[in-house]
Amino acid sequence: MPLHYDIPSLILKKLQEVITPEEEILLEAWLAADPANRVLLERLLDEPEVMADAKAFDELWGKERGIIRYNRMERNVLADTVFPAKQRWRQWFPYTAAAVLLLVIGTWKFFSNTATINSEAKIVHANDITPGGNRATLTLADGRSIDLSEAQTGIVVHDEDITYSDGASLVAIDNEGKKIEKVHQLMLATPRGGTYRITLSDGTSVWLNSASTLRYPSRFADNERVVELEGEAYFEVAKVAKQQGKGEKKEGWPFRVVSAGQTVEVMGTEFNIAAYPDDAEIKTTLVKGRVQVASDRERLSPTILVPGQQSTFNHEKIEVNTVDVQRYIAWKDGFFYFNGDSPEKAFAQLSRWYDIELSYASTIPAVQFYGKVERNKTLGSLLKILEKAGLEFEVVSKDSGYQLIIGANEESL
DSSP states (O other), X not given: OOOOTTHHHHHHHHHHTOOOHHHHHHHHHHHHHOHHHHHHHHHHHTOHHHHHHHHHHHHHTTSHHHXXXXXXXXXXXXXXXXXXXXXXXXXXXXXXXXXXXXXXXXXXXXXXXXXXXXXXXXXXXXXXXXOXXXXXXXXXXXXXXXXXXXXXXXXXXXXXXXXXXXXXXXXXXXXXXXXXXXXXXXEEEEOTXXXXXXXXXXXXXXXXXXXXXXXXXXXXXXXXXXXXXXXXXXXXXXXXXOOOOTTOOOOBOOEEEEETTEEEEESSOXXXXXXXXXXXXXXEEEEESOEEEEESOXXXXXXEEOTXXXXXEXXXXXXXXXXXXHHHHGGGGTEEEEEEEOHHHHHHHHHHHHTEEEEESSOOOSOOEEEEEETTSOHHHHHHHHGGXXXXXXXXXXXXXXXXXXXXXXXXX
């Protein structure tokens, strides 16, 4: 008899000695359906350690100690035990009682979580989920926070105020609006599903991708230009000479981008940096000019990039490769560019742009995505394209927002 979704829960309750008379009847029906089922349960009941683990699990589940205990049991048991896919109960019998308990608890966890999701979620049409747009928040030094206009594409920083790209007035940098002598630290942040452009006081243009933050001064100091980035941004750095005294040689004014232990230094150039907090690596892709990539690790020597090269920094080393630059900067021009991307990498981009959570309903096949797709499409339009790779999708609406459930169709398994 194939495994029914109620059985793991009933077995777990039986082991914990909390099963109700009604549930006992259901379990008994399953036991009577196949002699191997009864043998399996009796074997579990005869194992004192299994009984103790089952009783302790309910109390610990959801707590850190419980998760650690379950993961440890999983490592120890599965090191010597392999469960083929689509097992029947009678086929489990040769394995250890502890392994069976592990599978019972794991299956119970899966269906408990699924029931929770289904109870608070409802299926929605993917075409109802629209793409991101011009969304960002500007934070001033005095703590004021301003939601920027979605009708505008960017802002420009001046010495005393900030305007939109079309010249429309936005805000004075301080509350009094008088001539400002002090340098103020400002911040521009885009949400998931947002992008915005900023022109800094030196003329440098920066395009911020979704879920990114740029910290910058209202004007730069005399000796250097420094900004901090978290997330992804494309930089078009203005080439500016330092202000020099009489008779002094004119030198380039360095521009530095600091991101999670990495510093990129340039004079005037175009490049892209992807430094999201949930990514293990920082990728710097050079389009024009020349940049130096350095780490805060003293043992790592700075690396020079030339156009067409990309550095990958994982906090242990800096690697340089020649890449297809367009793949990494297409977002700035309004495209997704997939060139052999895994589902995990491709959907990470979708998650940030459409502001959706991701959930994998099954093992994802080792497929790769190729193609250039406009980012102004609805999620449904994009998923129709990705379905050709052998994946299936379901979108649900929850209190916390939308969730995309990703699975493989039968032909791709």
